[in-house]
Amino acid sequence: MSRLPSRISSSLVTLVAVLFTLLSGAPALSQTATRKMSFEDESDLLSDFVSQADRYKTLGRASLDQRELAIAPGRFGNAVHIKNGWPVSQGTWNESGLDCDLIVAVIWGEWHTKPHYWGAGAVHGNQGTVAFWVKRDTLHPGIVFMQGSIAWGRKERDLFTVEVNKEGRFSAHIRDVAYRYHRVDADSPTWQNGEWQHVAVVYDNAFGMKLYHNGELAGSTWGKDAWWQTTQPGLFSPFLPESYYDEIAFFDAPLSDAQIEALYLRNEVEPEGIEDAPLPEDAQGRLLADYGDPAEQELPAVDTASTGLVLRQSLIKSCSDELIPAWWVLDGRYELAWPHPYRLFTFVLGDADYHGTKVDLVLEPGEKPDFVSFEGILDDLRLESGIENQLNDANEIVALGDAQPFHISRALDLGGSNALRVPLTKRYGSPPDLTGSAHIPLSGPTRIQEMSLWEPK
Numbered sequence: 001m002s003r004l005p006s007r008i009s010s011s012l013v014t015l016v017a018v019l020f021t022l023l024s025g026a027p028a029l030s031q032t033a034t035r036k037m038s039f040e041d042e043s044d045l046l047s048d049f050v051s052q053a054d055r056y057k058t059l060g061r062a063s064l065d066q067r068e069l070a071i072a073p074g075r076f077g078n079a080v081h082i083k084n085g086w087p088v089s090q091g092t093w094n095e096s097g098l099d100c101d102l103i104v105a106v107i108w109g110e111w112h113t114k115p116h117y118w119g120a121g122a123v124h125g126n127q128g129t130v131a132f133w134v135k136r137d138t139l140h141p142g143i144v145f146m147q148g149s150i151a152w153g154r155k156e157r158d159l160f161t162v163e164v165n166k167e168g169r170f171s172a173h174i175r176d177v178a179y180r181y182h183r184v185d186a187d188s189p190t191w192q193n194g195e196w197q198h199v200a201v202v203y204d205n206a207f208g209m210k211l212y213h214n215g216e217l218a219g220s221t222w223g224k225d226a227w228w229q230t231t232q233p234g235l236f237s238p239f240l241p242e243s244y245y246d247e248i249a250f251f252d253a254p255l256s257d258a259q260i261e262a263l264y265l266r267n268e269v270e271p272e273g274i275e276d277a278p279l280p281e282d283a284q285g286r287l288l289a290d291y292g293d294p295a296e297q298e299l300p301a302v303d304t305a306s307t308g309l310v311l312r313q314s315l316i317k318s319c320s321d322e323l324i325p326a327w328w329v330l331d332g333r334y335e336l337a338w339p340h341p342y343r344l345f346t347f348v349l350g351d352a353d354y355h356g357t358k359v360d361l362v363l364e365p366g367e368k369p370d371f372v373s374f375e376g377i378l379d380d381l382r383l384e385s386g387i388e389n390q391l392n393d394a395n396e397i398v399a400l401g402d403a404q405p406f407h408i409s410r411a412l413d414l415g416g417s418n419a420l421r422v423p424l425t426k427r428y429g430s431p432p433d434l435t436g437s438a439h440i441p442l443s444g445p446t447r448i449q450e451m452s453l454w455e456p457k
């Protein structure tokens with residue numbers, strides 16, 4: 001019996017909603033495959049992202065010969081044979097090519113000799129199971145399977161990855177919206193040259209991760225880890241060059257030990273009962289610790305004599321850094337944050353290549369928010385209030401230090417102010433990942449994923 005409690009998947013009005021979510025019952029999840037790829041014929045290959053490009057779409061099956069992809073005997077029926085799969089950067093320190101996100105790497109990096117698929121609807125970063133069969137004649141340390149993020153840039157590129165090291169030890173990691181890696185390592189090396197081997201990763205953001213090899217538990221962080229949320233999935237790829245893959249399967253729930261064994265032995269999973277119950281107290285504590293301690297928040301209170309509490313979101317007239325729009329800090333999407341990191345390459349000019357120095361928000365006439373909430377990396381965050389077009393004379397009303405949680409909420413007293421400023425520049429110099437004598441604004445660790453203004457009624 002597995003416990004699959006509901007969670008809130010986006011920005012929260014208040015931690016009252018978080019507590020309600022943690023204590024509420026679970027929705028019925030299917031425990032059936034959200035996507036399964038058996039490669040019995042060329043249809044699974046011809047449905048990949050690269051096959052839809054104009055240069056290949058008109059060729060049909062002939063494009064697979066050009067891309068050095070084929071159908072071959074597999075573990076259950078047929079499998080995909082990646083005859084080549086090497087990137088243009090083969091043999092370099094960046095052989096994976098992932099100094100950019102996977103979407104950019106595929107479009108611009110000529111990564112056409114292995115298949116890539118959209119993970120939307122198949123991969124769920126908070127709970128689920130990813131499983132596949134893989135075979136290669138010799139051990140090749142590196143990425144075995146990758147699910148990238150639907151994002152632009154290095155900061156947000158990773159979502160889920162399975163790797164194997166030079167000793168043959170498997171590992172897997174998930175990266176959350178605060179750019180923290182949650183990792184599980186196999187207890188010992190298990191890679192087998194020239195043999196079909198089954199790899200499965202089970203994960204739940206209130207518990208941690210489990211790694212299985214050939215139906216047996218190989219490593220676990222279950223009950224020791226937690227993350228609040230992940231980015232949305234972009235492209236995924238069976239990643240090893242000169243390899244075979246079969247029965248790639250995604251599930252929207254953490255499968256049990258018995259279900260993983262059945263998947264390994266018979267390539268099938270029977271759904272088990274789901275317990276509709278609150279999360280255990282230790283799991284609640286892990287999630288709250290990752291999101292933000294309610295005791296440290298300034299929250300609207302519910303008057304016991306009233307009929308309830310209504311929170312109204314304040315309306316914003318404009319959000320910008322001078323003439324550059326900054327709506328990313330308000331849109332609630334975890335694939336874009338503010339300020340964008342400096343990077344060497346992006347093909348979405350004007351979208352995700354601007355490093356803001358401040359965020360200026362002008363309220364609509366008559367708006368008077370009483371609370372502000374932020375999500376993101378909030379270390380050294382500052383908030384100032386003032387008058388529109390006079391924010392250089394603004395007053396500091398929120399000042400945070402180091403080691404902040406993912407979410408904070410603070411009460412506001414704006415007085416006669418009708419505008420807010422979040423100053424981002426901490427100093428000038430060269431970005432951490434570049435060398436030289438540049439003199440450009442640096443924002444430190446601060447990365448705002450979401451900002452909300454509220455007025456309780």
